[in-house]
Amino acid sequence: MVELVVLASGSRGNCTLVRAGRTAVLIDAGLSAKQIVERLAAVGQDPRGLAAILLTHEHIDHTRGVAVLARRFTVPVIANAATWQAAEVQLRDIPAGEFFVTGTRFTVGALEVTPFSIPHDAAEPVGFVIESEGMRVGYATDLGHVTRLVAARLAGCHALVFEANHDLEMLMSGPYPWATKQRVASRTGHLSNEHAAEFLPQVVGEETGHLVLAHLSETNNDPVLARATVETALAETGRTHVSLTTARQDRPAAAVRL
Ligand SMILES: [Zn+2]
Ligand SMILES: [Zn+2]
Numbered sequence: 001m002v003e004l005v006v007l008a009s010g011s012r013g014n015c016t017l018v019r020a021g022r023t024a025v026l027i028d029a030g031l032s033a034k035q036i037v038e039r040l041a042a043v044g045q046d047p048r049g050l051a052a053i054l055l056t057h058e059h060i061d062h063t064r065g066v067a068v069l070a071r072r073f074t075v076p077v078i079a080n081a082a083t084w085q086a087a088e089v090q091l092r093d094i095p096a097g098e099f100f101v102t103g104t105r106f107t108v109g110a111l112e113v114t115p116f117s118i119p120h121d122a123a124e125p126v127g128f129v130i131e132s133e134g135m136r137v138g139y140a141t142d143l144g145h146v147t148r149l150v151a152a153r154l155a156g157c158h159a160l161v162f163e164a165n166h167d168l169e170m171l172m173s174g175p176y177p178w179a180t181k182q183r184v185a186s187r188t189g190h191l192s193n194e195h196a197a198e199f200l201p202q203v204v205g206e207e208t209g210h211l212v213l214a215h216l217s218e219t220n221n222d223p224v225l226a227r228a229t230v231e232t233a234l235a236e237t238g239r240t241h242v243s244l245t246t247a248r249q250d251r252p253a254a255a256v257r258l
Contacts, residue, residue, distance in 0.1 A: 002135040004159055004256040007031075007039040009141070009214040010249035014062050016139065016161060017045060020132035023109030026053045026069075027128060027139055030061040033068035039252050047073040051109045052098075055079035057122035057142060058087035070094045078108070080115065082124035102126050116153045118143040121188040129153050135258040137161075138203075141215040144188040146199045154203045159210040159256050161247070162200065164230060165190035166220035174220050190215065193226045197233035204239050210256045214247040223248075 002020040009016070013031035017024060017040065024045055029036055037047055053075055056062055067090060070077050077091065078098045084091065091097070100106050102124060105114045110133075115126040120142045127140030127150065138157035140150055154160060171181055171192070184190050191199075196213065204211060213226050223246040231244055247253045 002132050002137065002258040004137055004161070004210075004212075004258075005043050006161060006212055006214060006247035006253040007036065007043070008249060008252070009247035010216055010218055011061055012218070012249055013064060014141065014215065015039070015065070017043065018111065018130055018137060019045070020135075021110040023051050023111050023132075024049055025051050025108055025111060028056055028062040029053050029065040029069050030059075030063060031065050033065040033072065036065045036069060042252060043255065047075070050075045053077045054108075054113065054115075054128060055083050055087070056127065056139075057120060057125035058083050058090070059122055059142070060090065062142075063087050063090045067091050067094055078106075080124050080126065083122070086123035114153070116149055117147075118150060119145055119147060119188050121183070121186075127153065129157065133258075135159075137258070143191055144186055145191070146195065151199070151202055156205060156207060157203070158207055158258050159212070160200075160203070160208060161212045161214050162196060163191040163215045164193045164196040164213040164221070164226040164246075165215050166192050166217045167222065167225055167229075168192045168194055170222070171217070171220040176219070184220070190217075193221065193229040196226075197229045200230055201233055201237040201239060204234060204242055206241075208239075208242055209258070210243050210245075212245050212247050212253060212256065216246060216249075218249060
């Protein structure tokens with residue numbers, strides 16, 4: 001069985017657990033190490049049993065707990081060279097890191113991991129496709145727009161974690177300073193509900209059983225609205241078989257099991 005639990009998602013911290021057989025990895029560790037350990041305990045995962053922390057990019061909401069977890073529980077951190085360099089301050093004192101090359105598949109225990117480029121205002125941000133036991137999980141948040149590469153990588157996944165960051169109208173009429181609004185809505189910022197809804201019917205296929213909407217803004221989005229926007233778009237294209245959930249900032253989302 002392949003299991004996926006979004007332990008936290010949103011602008012205050014992102015962390016997702018993926019496990020298959022005896023292998024467990026985290027995608028990002030953007031909460032404090034203490035909070036991550038608590039959330040791992042809630043889903044029965046010993047942090048000492050983590051095979052790796054895979055990093056999507058260096059932003060603090062993805063890296064806050066990485067150094068402490070890596071040191072305290074001797075967990076290898078795996079990232080591309082540009083992210084390592086950009087995250088140097090957060091990752092200080094970690095014994096020599098492990099690298100992947102974006103676009104090149106690598107293996108962590110029972111998991112085959114393919115990192116792919118996403119458009120976001122970080123050094124070399126990536127999404128991941130993780131395969132095990134014939135099941136494929138796609139993960140992409142923090143992307144300003146959807147590229148052909150993103151669409152190609154996410155097609156055919158059995159479970160998807162995908163960004164629905166903001167409702168465009170809530171963002172524009174909300175409290176963020178103008179420059180921040182521009183940054184979030186830009187082509188290297190974050191995806192809106194509307195963009196997610198436009199894109200997802202292209203990649204949600206017969207085999208896609210689960211879709212988790214992630215990185216929802218607590219200020220500029222509403223989980224009910226995000227879900228309804230995407231659900232309507234999927235229903236319009238006949239894709240009503242997908243189990244759709246929204247990831248939470250304050251607690252782990254329901255586990256997805258494949
Ligand atoms: Zn980011
Ligand atoms: Zn982020």
